[in-house]
Amino acid sequence: MPNSQFTPGIASGRLSDTELKENFADLHAPLEAHEALVAADRCYFCHDAPCMTACPSSIDIPLFIRQIATGTPEAAAQTIFDQNILGGMCARVCPTETLCEEVCVRETAEGKPVEIGRLQRYATDTVMESGKHPYTRADATGKKVAVVGAGPAGLSAAHRLAMKGHDVTVYDARKKAGGLNEFGIAAYKSVDSFAEREVEWLLKIGGITLETGKALGKDFTLASLQDEFDAVFLGMGLGGVNALRAEGEDKSGVADAVDFISELRQSNDLSSLSVGRNVVVIGGGMTAVDAAVQSKLLGAQNVTIAYRRDKGAMGASQYEQELATAKGVRILYNAAPKKVIGNGAVEGVEFEYTTTEGGKLKGTGETVTLEADQVFKAIGQTLSGAPEELAMDGGKIAVSEVGATSVTGIWAGGDCASGGDDLTVTAVAEGRDAAEDIHSYLMGGA
Amino acid sequence: MADLTSTFVGIKSPNPFWLASAPPTDKEYNVRRAFEAGWGGVVWKTLGSEGPPVVNVNGPRYGAIFGADRRLLGLNNIELITDRPLQTNLREIKAVKRDYPDRAVVVSLMVPCEEDAWKAILPVVEETGADGVELNFGCPHGMAERGMGSAVGQVPEYIEMVTRWCKQNTRMPVIVKLTPNITDIRKPAEAAKRGGADAVSLINTINSITSVDLDAMSPEPMIDGKGTHGGYCGPAVKPIAMNMVAEIARNAETADVPISGIGGITTWRDAAEFMALGAGNVQVCTAAMTYGFKVVQEMISGLSQWMDEKGYESTADFVGKATPNVTDWQYLNLNHVTKAVINQDDCIKCGRCYAACEDTSHQAILMSEDRVFTVDDSECVACNLCVNVCPVENCITMKTLEKGEVDERTGEKVGDYSNWTEHPNNPAVVAAE
Ligand SMILES: Cc1cc2nc3c(=O)[nH]c(=O)nc-3n(C[C@H](O)[C@H](O)[C@H](O)COP(=O)(O)OP(=O)(O)OC[C@H]3O[C@@H](n4cnc5c(N)ncnc54)[C@H](O)[C@@H]3O)c2cc1C
Ligand SMILES: Cc1cc2nc3c(=O)[nH]c(=O)nc-3n(C[C@H](O)[C@H](O)[C@H](O)COP(=O)(O)O)c2cc1C
Ligand code: SF4
Numbered sequence: 001m002p003n004s005q006f007t008p009g010i011a012s013g014r015l016s017d018t019e020l021k022e023n024f025a026d027l028h029a030p031l032e033a034h035e036a037l038v039a040a041d042r043c044y045f046c047h048d049a050p051c052m053t054a055c056p057s058s059i060d061i062p063l064f065i066r067q068i069a070t071g072t073p074e075a076a077a078q079t080i081f082d083q084n085i086l087g088g089m090c091a092r093v094c095p096t097e098t099l100c101e102e103v104c105v106r107e108t109a110e111g112k113p114v115e116i117g118r119l120q121r122y123a124t125d126t127v128m129e130s131g132k133h134p135y136t137r138a139d140a141t142g143k144k145v146a147v148v149g150a151g152p153a154g155l156s157a158a159h160r161l162a163m164k165g166h167d168v169t170v171y172d173a174r175k176k177a178g179g180l181n182e183f184g185i186a187a188y189k190s191v192d193s194f195a196e197r198e199v200e201w202l203l204k205i206g207g208i209t210l211e212t213g214k215a216l217g218k219d220f221t222l223a224s225l226q227d228e229f230d231a232v233f234l235g236m237g238l239g240g241v242n243a244l245r246a247e248g249e250d251k252s253g254v255a256d257a258v259d260f261i262s263e264l265r266q267s268n269d270l271s272s273l274s275v276g277r278n279v280v281v282i283g284g285g286m287t288a289v290d291a292a293v294q295s296k297l298l299g300a301q302n303v304t305i306a307y308r309r310d311k312g313a314m315g316a317s318q319y320e321q322e323l324a325t326a327k328g329v330r331i332l333y334n335a336a337p338k339k340v341i342g343n344g345a346v347e348g349v350e351f352e353y354t355t356t357e358g359g360k361l362k363g364t365g366e367t368v369t370l371e372a373d374q375v376f377k378a379i380g381q382t383l384s385g386a387p388e389e390l391a392m393d394g395g396k397i398a399v400s401e402v403g404a405t406s407v408t409g410i411w412a413g414g415d416c417a418s419g420g421d422d423l424t425v426t427a428v429a430e431g432r433d434a435a436e437d438i439h440s441y442l443m444g445g446a
Numbered sequence: 447m448a449d450l451t452s453t454f455v456g457i458k459s460p461n462p463f464w465l466a467s468a469p470p471t472d473k474e475y476n477v478r479r480a481f482e483a484g485w486g487g488v489v490w491k492t493l494g495s496e497g498p499p500v501v502n503v504n505g506p507r508y509g510a511i512f513g514a515d516r517r518l519l520g521l522n523n524i525e526l527i528t529d530r531p532l533q534t535n536l537r538e539i540k541a542v543k544r545d546y547p548d549r550a551v552v553v554s555l556m557v558p559c560e561e562d563a564w565k566a567i568l569p570v571v572e573e574t575g576a577d578g579v580e581l582n583f584g585c586p587h588g589m590a591e592r593g594m595g596s597a598v599g600q601v602p603e604y605i606e607m608v609t610r611w612c613k614q615n616t617r618m619p620v621i622v623k624l625t626p627n628i629t630d631i632r633k634p635a636e637a638a639k640r641g642g643a644d645a646v647s648l649i650n651t652i653n654s655i656t657s658v659d660l661d662a663m664s665p666e667p668m669i670d671g672k673g674t675h676g677g678y679c680g681p682a683v684k685p686i687a688m689n690m691v692a693e694i695a696r697n698a699e700t701a702d703v704p705i706s707g708i709g710g711i712t713t714w715r716d717a718a719e720f721m722a723l724g725a726g727n728v729q730v731c732t733a734a735m736t737y738g739f740k741v742v743q744e745m746i747s748g749l750s751q752w753m754d755e756k757g758y759e760s761t762a763d764f765v766g767k768a769t770p771n772v773t774d775w776q777y778l779n780l781n782h783v784t785k786a787v788i789n790q791d792d793c794i795k796c797g798r799c800y801a802a803c804e805d806t807s808h809q810a811i812l813m814s815e816d817r818v819f820t821v822d823d824s825e826c827v828a829c830n831l832c833v834n835v836c837p838v839e840n841c842i843t844m845k846t847l848e849k850g851e852v853d854e855r856t857g858e859k860v861g862d863y864s865n866w867t868e869h870p871n872n873p874a875v876v877a878a879e
Contacts, residue, residue, distance in 0.1 A: 072747065072752070
């Protein structure tokens with residue numbers, strides 16, 4: 001091990017293989033059978049359960065937990081998959097602390113919710129590890145649907161459409177399917193190539209042709225899809241990133257957090273990945289936390305997340321913030337980037353402290369400079385390359401409740417579409433609902 | 447997928463899960479919602495004769511026993527039969543049956559022990575289109591004081607007589623609901639059969655006092671300073687009910703009488719167990735009262751998964767499959783030798799097995815200084831107590847010794863099947879020689 005945490009600049013191999021392996025292990029270990037029974041036992045089987053309402057994909061949580069409690073995790077998985085075919089990934093990546101578990105009545109009673117996420121993983125793992133795919137296709141309808149984007153939204157739509165008997169072709173610009181499940185989610189949330197295995201398992205339903213390395217706007221157009229298919233679903237996520245608009249942004253060592261994460265997710269050998277000794281991450285969302293934590297886990301000595309507003313306003317949940325600090329990341333609140341300092345390569349970032357007055361963010365005039373040899377920008381993603389024919393809403397494709405766009409025959413869902421939070425589970429739910437609407441459109445229903 | 451449809455005394459339902467006659471089935475509003483939730487059938491809350499309905503106490507009407515975490519294990523009630531007018535109930539039964547022709551609607555009845563009373567009510571029930579009647583000979587409180595309910599159910603001759611009246615006065619199948627407040631459950635079942643019953647259902651509730659208010663010095667539920675015994679039901683009564691079901695199922699005289707199993711059924715497994723012991727279908731009350739109608743969804747998914755796993759295509763495939771294995775003590779194999787085994791990986795070192803065995807059983811568990819618990823085979827009689835008190839499922843299991851292996855406790859080799867009837871210590875055997 002030639003390098004260490006103290007090696008200056010950007011370097012690889014700061015930690016031993018053993019340390020890296022430990023650092024990037026499962027964030028939450030799977031529940032053992034006994035643990036699952038104990039955890040399931042705590043569910044009260046609430047009426048019109050708050051957790052179920054809080055779940056963007058409306059999984060019948062009390063029912064699936066009861067099914068675990070009565071020794072039928074397979075039935076539990078079915079209950080989950082019926083609503084959310086990517087229930088396995090969601091069990092790993094959902095910010096349950098702000099969704100189902102936040103509203104669990106045992107959170108109210110004891111400050112300790114039923115461990116819904118881990119129980120969901122227990123159930124879905126049982127079925128997925130058996131290799132069985134519990135759905136079959138309805139009789140062929142002869143209808144063809146194109147799905148653009150093989151992220152959670154596109155995959156969920158494709159599965160539901162295939163199940164209804166339609167023939168689905170999924171196009172993705174990348175070489176590999178999965179969207180941010182494969183390229184974005186923090187490594188310690190989806191270990192052992194889970195994203196890849198999940199896609200394989202999902203495709204077992206049949207009727208879905210995957211075309212990777214094919215991009216809308218490059219290899220085909222919306223019009224050509226409309227010609228060839230009976231309906232189109234767009235689930236292309238947010239491909240662009242916001243600019244920092246700070247002086248010196250172009251210095252070497254400054255990169256987009258999503259690119260760093262994607263490189264990390266695709267790496268087979270973490271010891272070959274380079275990371276700075278002093279890393280500064282600019283932003284306040286889940287991406288900022290993931291980039292910071294993973295930098296730290298790769299062996300950066302000092303990692304700081306600088307966020308321009310206060311703690312309460314931060315997009316990353318309280319839980320995520322605590323995760324970051326527990327891993328040794330420092331979070332600097334109320335610090336807005338002014339300029340990136342350095343001579344060719346970045347050496348530091350100057351921030352101005354801020355306050356909020358009358359709802360408006362204002363600089364205080366006081367500045368602080370953080371030493372940095374690597375800077376990650378995590379200030380939000382944007383939709384890029386949306387087809388011009390479609391009406392937009394706040395920078396995203398405008399859609400109805402069921403995902404219909406302004407153009408008949410075209411639906412959209414997930415991060416690229418208006419409404420809903422930018423979460424895996426929301427993308428899955430929107431893909432599913434759009435598929436249902438596409439189905440009734442194709443079959444001449446309501 | 448397994449076929450859950452059930453035919454019980456000719457009555458078809460999409461699954462074997464019926465709601466028992468009780469508040470969940472007391473009115474149209476409930477029953478419609480129950481059917482929407484997935485219940486296969488209902489036995490309507492017991493109807494009485496035409497005329498002013500019975501009057502319930504205002505309440506409290508229930509008392510309860512809890513397990514850890516306030517899990518309701520036993521419920522006790524002092525409700526009577528329906529307190530709504532007969533005509534209202536009949537009108538509602540007719541409307542529900544019309545709208546849910548695929549579900550079972552059976553009507554529970556309790557009228558005075560006079561033939562005319564039964565003759566009067568049966569035709570009006572038949573008129574609703576209901577699928578059958580259940581005779582409530584079980585209610586242990588209130589109605590019994592008036593010579594009905596368990597007051598009839600405790601006298602086999604009355605059961606036989608009333609059942610016969612009913613069979614003579616209706617074409618509907620007649621199910622006789624038995625009270626468990628009796629010494630030998632086979633007697634009322636035999637009486638029901640003699641009377642011509644199409645089936646028996648059991649159990650109704652058990653006489654009980656769930657708790658005593660130590661300030662007021664009154665049993666609970668306490669009504670204005672006084673209480674009365676109520677009817678006990680819920681998970682706590684399941685073992686009692688299952689034994690009674692098995693007794694009827696394996697009794698030569700009643701073995702051919704269909705049984706509707708009732709008592710503490712809460713999960714698919716409970717239902718499967720009752721059915722394995724001989725119940726053709728099951729009825730549920732407390733689980734629905736505790737968790738709501740939706741609880742049936744787990745019963746449906748669980749039973750169908752289990753049937754698929756076992757390769758049972760219909761419920762008839764496993765009904766009564768365990769009955770032949772219910773036997774008398776004297777026929778149990780005295781040469782079946784097992785030993786407790788503690789899985790050290792699963793053991794959390796609470797020491798409960800040690801306390802149980804050391805203090806109250808056979809001193810067969812050893813405890814090391816660093817809290818490792820192991821079984822001493824030379825003392826273990828395989829009583830199973832350690833398994834039962836261990837908080838971790840399957841941490842302690844029973845290992846069966848093969849024939850020919852030496853039982854370290856007795857120093858003898860495990861031999862062939864041999865029971866008490868042929869054991870040398872049995873005075874009856876010696877006498878026969
Ligand atoms: C770093 C990071 C961490 C995150 N962590 C979490 C988390 O822990 N929990 C959580 O719930 N959410 C998390 N999210 C958000 C979550 O990943 C997204 O909300 C979700 O993936 C959106 O799904 P989607 O299908 O809409 O888009 P994406 O997952 O982005 O998938 C879009 C797909 O479309 C393809 N595509 C794009 N343009 C084209 C084109 N022109 N032609 C063809 N294909 C195209 C892309 O290659 C991609 O595969 C995170 C996001 C990021 C960036
Ligand atoms: C509040 C209450 C009222 C009941 N009323 C009746 C009744 O009117 N007729 C009847 O046959 N059984 C009645 N029962 C008994 C139930 O139908 C059932 O036999 C018993 O509760 C056992 O089943 P369980 O353990 O599933 O509750 C009543 C039970 C309860 C709890
Ligand atoms: S359940 Fe509670 S609220 Fe409802 S009638 Fe009974 S005592 Fe009243």
